[in-house]
Amino acid sequence: MSESRYVFMIKDSVTLAQSLDDDDAGIVLVSLLRQDFIISPYQVKAMSEEEALSMMECHKDIKNNGYPWG
Structure with missing residues (x-):
């Protein structure tokens, strides 16, 4: 198995990872x-x-609603 690029889909408290x-x-x-x-x-x-x-969990940031982006 090889690495894939994943994006995250978010709705309320649900986070899904989708391979591109x-x-x-x-x-x-x-x-x-x-x-x-x-x-x-x-x-x-x-x-x-x-x-x-x-x-994604490892990079969550409490200041940004729990997500690693601002």
């Missing part, structure tokens, strides 16, 4: 946007969705 290398990434992202999720500006390279979410 997945064949259906565009369909998944559009579907989540229609459900009022937002795409975070934060991206990571990871081996799995679990690793990507773990990386």
Whole structure:
């Protein structure tokens, strides 16, 4: 398995990681946007969705509503 680039989709207290290398990434992202999720500006390279979410957790910042961006 190789590293993939992940984006994070956020709605309220729910954070999902989506690999941009997945064949259906565009369909998944559009579907989540229609459900009022937002795409975070934060991206990571990871081996799995679990690793990507773990990386996001490690960089959360209490000053920025818990997210690693301002």
